[in-house]
Each structure stands twice: as structure tokens, then as C-alpha cells.
Amino acid sequence: MTDQPDPLRIDFHLLDRQIVDAAGEPVGKVDDVELTLNPATGRLQVTALLSGQQVLGERIGGRLGGLLAGIARRLHPVEHPPPLRIDLTHVASIGSAVTLTVHRDALPTPPLERWLGDQFIGKIPGAGHAGQ
Amino acid sequence: MKRVFAVTLGILTAIGGFVDIGDLVANSETGARFGMRLAVVVVIGVIGICVYAEMCGRVAAISGRPVFDLVRERLGPKAALANLTGSYLVTLLTLAAEIGGVALAIQLASSVSYLLWVPVAAFAIWVALWRVKFETLERVFGLVGLALVVFVIALIQLQPDWAALAGDATQLSPPDGEDWGTYGFYAVSLFAAAMTPYEVFFFSSGGVEEGWTAKDLLTSRMNVFVGFPLGGVLSLAIMGCAAVVYQPLGVQVDTLAQTALPVGIALGKIGLVVVILGFFAATFGAALETGLSSGYTVAQYFGWQWGKRVAPRQATRFHTVVIISVLLGVALLLTTIDPIQLTEYSLVFSAVVLPLTYLPILVVANDRAYLDDKVNGPLANTLGIIYLVIIVVVAVAAIPLMILTGVGQ
Amino acid sequence: MVTTVGVVVVWAAVVVWSVLPPTPEAYLAEAVSAAQDAVSATGTVLLVGRADLDDQLLPPYTDTALEDAQQAAATAAQDLLAAPVPDADSLVVRLDLVPLLVAASDGITAVATASSEGDRDAVEAALAALVPVRDELDQFVQDNQ
Amino acid sequence: MRASDLIGRPARRPDGTVFGRIADVLADREPDGTWTVYAVLVSNSQRLRLFGYERPEITGPWIIARLASALQGPLDEIPIADIGLPNVI
Numbered sequence: 001m002t003d004q005p006d007p008l009r010i011d012f013h014l015l016d017r018q019i020v021d022a023a024g025e026p027v028g029k030v031d032d033v034e035l036t037l038n039p040a041t042g043r044l045q046v047t048a049l050l051s052g053q054q055v056l057g058e059r060i061g062g063r064l065g066g067l068l069a070g071i072a073r074r075l076h077p078v079e080h081p082p083p084l085r086i087d088l089t090h091v092a093s094i095g096s097a098v099t100l101t102v103h104r105d106a107l108p109t110p111p112l113e114r115w116l117g118d119q120f121i122g123k124i125p126g127a128g129h130a131g132q
Numbered sequence: 133m134k135r136v137f138a139v140t141l142g143i144l145t146a147i148g149g150f151v152d153i154g155d156l157v158a159n160s161e162t163g164a165r166f167g168m169r170l171a172v173v174v175v176i177g178v179i180g181i182c183v184y185a186e187m188c189g190r191v192a193a194i195s196g197r198p199v200f201d202l203v204r205e206r207l208g209p210k211a212a213l214a215n216l217t218g219s220y221l222v223t224l225l226t227l228a229a230e231i232g233g234v235a236l237a238i239q240l241a242s243s244v245s246y247l248l249w250v251p252v253a254a255f256a257i258w259v260a261l262w263r264v265k266f267e268t269l270e271r272v273f274g275l276v277g278l279a280l281v282v283f284v285i286a287l288i289q290l291q292p293d294w295a296a297l298a299g300d301a302t303q304l305s306p307p308d309g310e311d312w313g314t315y316g317f318y319a320v321s322l323f324a325a326a327m328t329p330y331e332v333f334f335f336s337s338g339g340v341e342e343g344w345t346a347k348d349l350l351t352s353r354m355n356v357f358v359g360f361p362l363g364g365v366l367s368l369a370i371m372g373c374a375a376v377v378y379q380p381l382g383v384q385v386d387t388l389a390q391t392a393l394p395v396g397i398a399l400g401k402i403g404l405v406v407v408i409l410g411f412f413a414a415t416f417g418a419a420l421e422t423g424l425s426s427g428y429t430v431a432q433y434f435g436w437q438w439g440k441r442v443a444p445r446q447a448t449r450f451h452t453v454v455i456i457s458v459l460l461g462v463a464l465l466l467t468t469i470d471p472i473q474l475t476e477y478s479l480v481f482s483a484v485v486l487p488l489t490y491l492p493i494l495v496v497a498n499d500r501a502y503l504d505d506k507v508n509g510p511l512a513n514t515l516g517i518i519y520l521v522i523i524v525v526v527a528v529a530a531i532p533l534m535i536l537t538g539v540g541q
Numbered sequence: 542m543v544t545t546v547g548v549v550v551v552w553a554a555v556v557v558w559s560v561l562p563p564t565p566e567a568y569l570a571e572a573v574s575a576a577q578d579a580v581s582a583t584g585t586v587l588l589v590g591r592a593d594l595d596d597q598l599l600p601p602y603t604d605t606a607l608e609d610a611q612q613a614a615a616t617a618a619q620d621l622l623a624a625p626v627p628d629a630d631s632l633v634v635r636l637d638l639v640p641l642l643v644a645a646s647d648g649i650t651a652v653a654t655a656s657s658e659g660d661r662d663a664v665e666a667a668l669a670a671l672v673p674v675r676d677e678l679d680q681f682v683q684d685n686q
Numbered sequence: 687m688r689a690s691d692l693i694g695r696p697a698r699r700p701d702g703t704v705f706g707r708i709a710d711v712l713a714d715r716e717p718d719g720t721w722t723v724y725a726v727l728v729s730n731s732q733r734l735r736l737f738g739y740e741r742p743e744i745t746g747p748w749i750i751a752r753l754a755s756a757l758q759g760p761l762d763e764i765p766i767a768d769i770g771l772p773n774v775i
Contacts, residue, residue, distance in 0.1 A: 005501070008721055010689045011710040012738055016205045016212075018197065018435055025442075029204065029435030033689035035711075035723065037771075044766060046713050046721035050688065053434060059690040060209050068213075088721060096195035096502045104437075113436070116448035126263055127445045208735040243601035309686050382679055383584035384577065386613075389606035390585055397588065400597040408602070495750065500743040513747040 004094050010046065018097040019051060019086065021104040028084055028110070030098060031056040049091070049098065051084040052110065075112050084108065137267075138351050140274035141342065142185075142359020144417050145335045147277045148328070149181060150174075150363030151370070152226065152418035153233025153388070154475025155325050156411065159367050160391040162318050163374030164384055165310060168301040171368055173319045177326025178364035180519045182356050184490055187497040187512065188332045189352035192339035195502045199336045199493060200432035206492040215488040216433045218481040220426060223330045225478040227422035228461035231257060232471025233415030236388045240408050247468065254462045257419045261454055266341045266440040273417030278362075279410030283369035286398035286407075292376045300375070317533040317540045320526050324482045325475070326364075327523065329489040330425040337428045341439050349506070373398075386472065426457040476539055483527040490523055563624065568631040569685060571624050572638050576681045578617035579645040582610040583675040586649050590668045593656060607653040614649050618642035638681060644674045691772050697728040698770040706730050708769075709761060710740075723766050731759040 005013050010033050019027040028051035036047040057069025084107065092101045109117075121127050151159070162170050188199050197205075200219075204212040234257070235249035242249075260269060306315035339352060373394035374385055385391060388411065395407040424440075431438035431450040438450040465471060494516045497508045508516065563571075589606045592598050598606075621642060626632050648671040655663035692711055696704040706728040713721040727740070738744050739754045740761055 004715065006715070007724075008713040008715070009710050009727075009741070010713065010723075011693050011735075012741070015689065015693070016208060018201050018205075018432075024196070026431075026435055026437045029433075031209075031435075035687045035689060035692070037687070044687075044723040044771070046723065051435065056209060056434075059688070060213075064210070064213070089719070096197050110436075110449075113448050116452050117445055121444050121448040121451050124262070124444070128443050130265070130441060130443045206735075206737060211735070240602050240605050241599075243604040377588065378584070381584040381588075382577075382580050382682070383588075384581040386581075387606075387609045389602065389609050392602070393585070393588060393592070393606065396598050396602070397592050401599055404597075404599055404602060491750075494747065495737050495744070498744050498746045499738060501738075501741070508746065517747050517749055 008046070008094065013094050014049065014098065017094075019049060019100065020097045021100050021107075022092065022102060023104075024099075025104050027086075027100065027104050027107060028052065029056070031083075032059050034085065046088060048088055049086045051086065055083040084110065135354075136275070137271055139355045139358045140270040141335065141338045142355030143277065143362060144270045144274035144359075144421060145185070145331050145338070145355075146181075146359040146363030147274070147414050148226075148334065148418040148421040149326055149331045149360070150367040151277070151280055151414050152475070153229050153236070153415045153471060154226070155367065156233075156370065156391050156414070157385060157388060157472045158318075158321065158325065158476070159370040160374040160378075161385040162322065163371035164378035166307060166315065166318065167375040167379050168297050168368075168371065169303050169305070169307060170315070170318055170322060171301040171371060172304065173322045174326065174364050174367050174371070176522070177323050178360050179515070180323075180522065181327050181331060182360050183512065183515045183519055184327070184493055185332055185335050185360065186353060186356045187508065187516070188336040188493050189339055189344075189356055190349060190506060191493070191496055191502060192336040193344040193348050193352050194346050194504070194506055196340060196345075197336075197496075197502070198340050198428065198432055199332045199489065200429045202492045202496050203489060204433050206495055207488060211488060212433060214484055216429055218485040219329050219333070219429050219489065222328065222478040222481045222485060223333075223422050223426045223429065224457055224460060225464075225474050226328070226330065227419060227426060227457055228464040229471045229474040230415050230419035230422060231458070231461050232465045232474070233388070234412060234419060235465075236471065237408055237411040237415055240389060240392065240411070246471075247466070250462060250465050253416075253419075254458055257416065257423060258455065258458050260416075260420060261423050261440075261458075262444060262451070266338070269417075269420055270338065273413050273420060276413035277410060277417050279406050280366045280370075280414060282395055282399065282403055282406045282410060283366060283373055286395040286403060287369050287372045287376070289398040290373065290376045290394065292372065297372060297375065313533065313537045314540055316529065317537045320530050320533055321476060321479055321540070323522070323526050324479055324486065324530065327486065327490075327519075328478075329485050330422055330429075332489065332493065333425045333428050334421045337424070337432075337439065341441055343441075346506075388472070423454055423458060427451070427454040473539070479530050479534060482530050486523045486527045487520070490520060494520060563627050565627050565631050568624060568627050569634060572621060572634050573682055573685050575617040575621040575642060576638060576678050576685075579614050579642050580675060580678045580682060582614040582617070582649060583645050583671055583678065586610045586652050587668060587671060587675065590652050590656070590664055590671075594661060594664060594668075603656060604653075607649070607656060611646070611649050611653055614642070614646040618646050641674060641678050641681065645671075645678060648674050687772070692726065695772065697726065697764065699768065700770045702770055706762070707732070709758070712763070725763050725765050726769055728762045728764050729758055729760075731757060 014030050014033050017030050021027050030049045032050040032055045034048040034050055036045050038045050053072035054069045057065045057072060090100050090102050092099045192198055203215055231254050234253035235246035238249045239246040306312055377394040392407045396404040427450045428438055430453045436449045437447040444451045496502055500507055593603050626635055651667040655667050692708050695708055697706045697708045698704055708726045709729040710727040711723055712725045713723045716722055737754045739751045
């Protein structure tokens with residue numbers, strides 16, 4: 001990581017920011033952040049960004065959050081989908097967006113995006129081309 | 133010509149705020165009932181949208197972040213979800229109205245009921261959203277929408293008593309036969325239309341679609357300071373035409389055909405053809421603006437890939453939201469609800485949406501972490517605060533005024 | 542819980558409000574509103590008809606504009622016919638106004654029919670017949686505002 | 687553990703007593719590139735989302751800055767060692 005705030009404010013600098021890949025294309029929002037207690041040092045480390053509607057629903061909590069997480073779960077073709085977890089080592093910089101060092105193709109495609117691509121949008125003529 | 137093309141985004145954005153189907157008729161209705169006594173609200177609205185569109189254009193150019201991205205970032209997921217719900221409903225109601233508006237414009241040229249044209253119009257709009265490049269859309273519909281300048285020519289041709297119109301414009305009270313409640317209602321709805329939130333969603337996302345960077349700050353400003361004032365002038369010309377033709381006869385306006393009539397009277401058949409073409413382009417353009425905005429807001433809230441730079445296959449969730457929105461709009465219209473009334477009801481949501489959209493823009497436009505040395509100066513901040521206060525007053529007043537006046541009847 | 546109770550109370554209030562018997566004031570307001578709608582429709586038809594005679598409009602446009610006006614005038618008459626009459630004074634209002642609303646609706650239909658048949662003389666005659674109806678409706682609005 | 691297990695939750699001392707709400711979590715970069723949490727920002731107010739006015743990068747508009755700080759109240763930076771972490775790994 002080259003460009004980074006000091007100190008890193010997790011709520012302000014990370015939560016709800018747009019994650020973009022190395023080419024600047026949107027990957028997802030930072031819906032939550034993973035913190036891990038390092039057993040060797042006993043210190044709390046920031047380890048990964050979590051993204052996905054279910055994570056967001058769990059974070060919002062209450063009836064509204066439950067509803068959101070429930071819809072996300074129902075829309076997923078697989079049961080108990082894991083959230084998109086992006087290790088902090090893949091983060092290139094934290095600015096007005098969180099930029100990754102990798103391309104979005106290297107990350108798992110969100111299941112809903114893929115399902116819609118296979119079953120709906122991809123079947124409409126012209127889906128494979130940007131406009132002209 | 134290149135200069136003209138550079139500002140089509142601003143023109144198309146302004147069309148959605150000032151001369152979409154609801155406003156075409158509302159401007160005419162206002163002129164017929166209040167003369168030019170509400171003209172000042174249009175001017176206030178133009179300044180307000182310029183102040184905030186300039187801010188969000190600057191943020192989009194320098195940081196690449198469109199408005200709804202900032203809304204979620206600064207308000208957090210819950211308040212942003214409340215805004216998303218309200219904004220989406222405003223955008224959806226307007227999209228439905230515009231599809232109906234395109235159909236109404238075709239009815240004026242064909243005399244076949246607009247309801248039969250609704251599916252055709254919706255399909256054409258969707259094809260444009262699906263296949264046509266963003267720049268092509270904004271150029272075609274931004275420029276053809278300028279056909280509405282015919283209202284300015286018609287107003288001149290009608291040879292009104294300019295001094296009387298100007299004198300009317302300085303009277304900030306309802307004329308005889310109208311009460312303060314209705315006057316207030318029309319003032320609030322004109323202002324809310326001028327500052328309708330999908331304008332900033334569309335404008336900032338459009339800037340990102342066009343790939344603006346810090347070098348394009350001037351382009352962004354030109355778009356703002358050409359597009360919105362132009363929208364305001366069209367709005368005032370429509371108001372003026374109605375004031376001249378209808379007010380002396382005590383006629384109230386509630387159809388698109390009535391809005392067009394002063395042009396026919398002043399300029400004859402050619403004028404009428406031009407004005408119908410202008411209606412078509414303006415409503416079609418506003419449909420594109422709201423159709424895209426429905427996808428922009430949802431996708432930006434959740435952080436999905438969005439926009440027309442990439443193939444639909446690359447942004448399937450975005451395109452699905454757009455398709456569902458168009459279908460919902462068609463379903464709403466086929467209940468035979470009056471498309472022109474639809475946009476008036478979207479005023480209900482402005483209480484939630486307006487403050488929650490403009491506050492985050494103002495805050496971020498002051499943050500050096502986003503804008504470095506391009507943060508707001510004292511003028512932008514002073515105007516920003518003044519308008520935020522007006523927005524809050526309007527947002528609070530909107531619903532009671534709606535109930536009190538039975539939506540301005 | 543509080544929200545739910547609030548919503549129920551507001552909803553109940555709206556329902557009760559809407560089934561309350563109409564007051565004479567409310568009836569008069571409705572009558573004025575119907576008359577105003579008829580003034581707007583007749584006024585528009587006079588403008589459209591004259592512009593059409595001057596050959597300034599296009600047939601599909603004229604058809605649509607006249608159809609809109611027919612619809613508006615018919616709705617205004619229907620609304621007043623359907624409104625319950627609260628007292629004797631209101632009945633007088635109704636007996637005064639309903640014939641005017643019907644005359645407006647008939648007059649507009651006459652213009653539309655003549656126009657669609659391309660009969661210029663009939664259009665001219667129908668427009669001339671509409672003027673006094675419009676004036677009387679306008680007078681009613683002015684008197685009762 | 688997720689950030690949302692701390693942010694917006696009651697701030698507790700290691701013995702479990704509550705003394706405010708956690709408004710933000712601050713981390714520092716170690717020489718090996720990892721990020722370590724060193725402190726939390728604790729507020730007494732119920733309003734949890736900070737507008738960013740606690741940072742030096744933003745100062746205006748004056749009236750919104752004042753309103754934001756009035757709403758959120760004073761913020762205390764408490765070392766993470768003085769905070770009782772929730773029982774979620």
C-alpha cells in the first residue's frame with residue numbers, strides 16, 4: 001500500500017466506500033471490515049474488507065437489516081453464500097475509493113451478477129457489446 | 133460544434149428538471165393561473181441547481197465519485213437506504229410519467245390514443261438504454277430537445293405587453309381568485325422540480341460515464357452554467373406563453389395539447405410541428421435520464437458495476453434494475469392513471485429525499501481528502517447553506533400544502 | 542407500535558372525513574370547481590377552433606385537443622350530477638349550473654364533430670354558440686369565488 | 687470479529703461497565719505492512735455517523751461543522767487496551 005490515510009479511521013475511511021479494481025472498475029462497497037485478534041501479539045489487526053448485501057444486512061441489523069439479508073439470501077442461487085472477502089494485502093490505496101492491486105476478473109463474480117448474466121441479461125441480443 | 137456537443141449533458145440533465153412532461157404542463161398551468169407571479173421561483177431554482185450541480189460535477193471530475201456513492205458513504209447504510217427508497221420512487225414515478233409523455237407527444241401527431249403508444253414508447257426507450265452509446269443519447273436528445281426554444285419565439289411573436297409581464301413577475305402574491313395555499317403549493321412544486329434529485333444523480337454519473345478528470349472541470353462548469361439556465365429560460369417561456377394566451381380567458385391548463393396551443397396560435401403549422409418534436413425529444417430524454425438514474429442509484433448504493441461504458445453483460449444487476457423500472461412504469465401507466473399528474477405526487481417523497489441528497493454533496497465538497505485544493509470557496513458555501521435551508525423549508529412544507537390544496541386543485 | 546397506532550388513527554380520520562355529509566360550503570366549492578373546469582374546456586375549444594379555422598393547426602393535433610376538452614367538460618358535468626345535495630340553497634345552485642355544464646359539453650361536441658367533418662361553416666356556427674355558454678360559466682365562477 | 691461488532695456499540699471497560707458508544711476505530715500501519723488497531727473514538731451521543739468533521743481535512747461550511755460537533759459531542763480517543771472487546775472471537 002502506497003497511498004494511505006494516517007491514522008486509518010475504519011468507519012470514516014473504509015466503511016461504505018466504493019471498492020474499485022486496479023483498472024478503476026467497481027467491485028463492491030465496503031460493507032464491513034474484518035478484524036482479527038493476533039494470537040501471537042494479542043493485538044487486534046485489520047485483515048480484510050467484506051462486501052455483499054448479506055454482510056450489509058447483518059451490519060444494519062434489526063428488522064430492516066434482516067429483511068435486506070433475507071432478500072440477498074433468497075436471490076442467491078447457492079445456499080449460505082460466503083461474503084466477498086478481500087484481504088487487506090490486495091488493497092493498493094485508500095482514498096475517495098478503496099483501490100485494489102488486482103483486476104476484478106481475479107475476484108469471484110457475485111452470484112447474483114453471474115446468475116442474471118447467465119439466465120437473463122446474457123440472453124438478450126446485444127448484451128455482449130457496449131453501446132454504439 | 134465541439135463546444136456545443138460538450139454541453140449536451142448539462143442540457144439533457146436540465147430538460148429532466150425543467151421541461152419534462154410534468155413540468156411542461158405545470159409551467160403552462162402556472163402561467164395560466166398566476167401569470168408570471170411565480171417566475172421568480174424558477175430563477176431561484178435555477179441558481180440552486182447550478183450551485184449543487186457544480187459541486188457534484190467537481191467531485192465527480194476530481195474524485196470519480198458520483199452522488200449516490202457519496203450519499204451512502206457520508207450518511208451510512210440506514211439513512212442512505214431511506215434516501216434510496218425515496219429517490220427510487222421519485223425516479224420511477226417520473227420515468228412512468230415520461231413514458232406516458234412520449235406517448236402523449238405521439239398522440240398529438242397521430243390522434244391515436246396515447247395508451248396504445250405506451251408499450252411502443254417504453255420499448256424504444258429501453259432499446260436506447262440498452263444499445264445506444266451514452267454520448268449519442270445526450271447529443272441527440274439534448275440537441276433535439278432544444279426545439280422547445282420555439283416557445284421563446286412564440287412568446288415574442290405573441291407580442292405581449294412586456295412591461296406588464298415584468299411587473300407581474302415582481303408581484304410575489306397570488307392574483308385575484310387564487311389563495312395563498314395554492315400559490316404556495318405551486319411555488320413548492322416548481323422549486324422541487326427544479327432541484328429534483330435525479331438531476332444530480334444523472335449529471336454526476338454522466339460525468340463519470342464520460343470519463344471526466346480534473347482536466348474536465350471547465351467542461352463540467354460549462355455544462356452547469358449553460359444547461360440549467362437554458363432549462364430555466366424554456367420553463368419561463370412556456371409560462372409566459374400560457375400567461376398571455378390563457379390567463380385573460382380564465383382558462384386553466386392540464387393537458388399537453390393546451391401547452392402547445394400558444395405556439396400554434398403564434399407560429400402556425402410549422403411551429404406546431406417543431407413544438408411536438410420538442411415534446412417528443414424532451415420527454416424521451418427525460419425518460420432516459422430517469423431510466424438510467426433508477427439504475428445508477430441502486431447500483432451505486434450497493435457498489436455494483438454500473439453504466440453504459442461497459443457491455444450489459446458486465447453490469448447485469450444495473451441493467452436488470454433499469455428493465456424492471458421501465459416495466460413497472462408501463463404497468464403503472466396501463467392503470468390509465470394520468471401521466472401528467474404522476475410527477476406531482478412524487479413531491480411527497482421530497483421531504484426525505486431533498487435534504488438527504490444535497491447535504492452529503494455540500495459536506496464532501498468541503499473535504500480536502502476528496503478535492504484537495506478544489507474544495508468549495510466562500511461563495512459556494514454561502515449559497516450552499518442558503519439553499520440547504522430553503523430545501524428543508526420546502527421539504528417540510530410540501531406534504532401539508534399538498535393535502536391542504538388537494539394537489540393544487 | 543406508536544407508529545402503527547398513529548397510522549391507524551390518521552387512516553380512521555381520513556375515512557370518517559370522507560363519509561361525513563357534505564356541507565353547503567363544500568357543495569358550492571365543488572360547483573365552482575366544475576364550472577371552472579368547463580370554463581377552461583370551452584375557452585380552450587374557442588382558441589383551438591379559431592386557430593383551426595385560420596388553418597394554423599394540424600388535424601391530429603386538433604382532434605386530440607378537442608377530445609381532451611370534451612372529456613374535461615363531460616367529467617365536470619358528471620361530477621356535479623353525482624354530488625349529493627345538502628340543502629335547498631345547494632339545489633338552486635345545481636339547477637342553475639347543470640344546464641350550463643351540459644350546454645358546454647354539447648357545444649364542444651358540436652365543434653369537434655363539425656371539425657372532424659371538415660365543415661367550416663358548422664365549426665364557425667358551433668363556436669359562436671359556445672361563446673355565451675362560456676361567458677355565463679365564467680360569470681358563475683366570478684360570482685361565487 | 688467485524689468492525690460492526692465495535693462501531694456503534696456500547697464502549698465497555700475491560701470489567702464490562704459501559705461509558706459511551708464507539709464512534710470509530712483507529713488503526714496504524716506496522717513496518718511489515720499490516721494494520722493494527724490502537725484506539726477507538728468514544729462519544730456520549732446516540733448519533734453515530736460522523737460526518738468526518740473530527741478530521742483536520744475538513745472545516746467548512748462553518749455552520750455544518752458546528753452542528754455536527756454539537757450533535758456528536760466531545761470525542762475521546764481511548765487506547766484499545768482499555769476497551770473490553772466483545773465475545774465474538
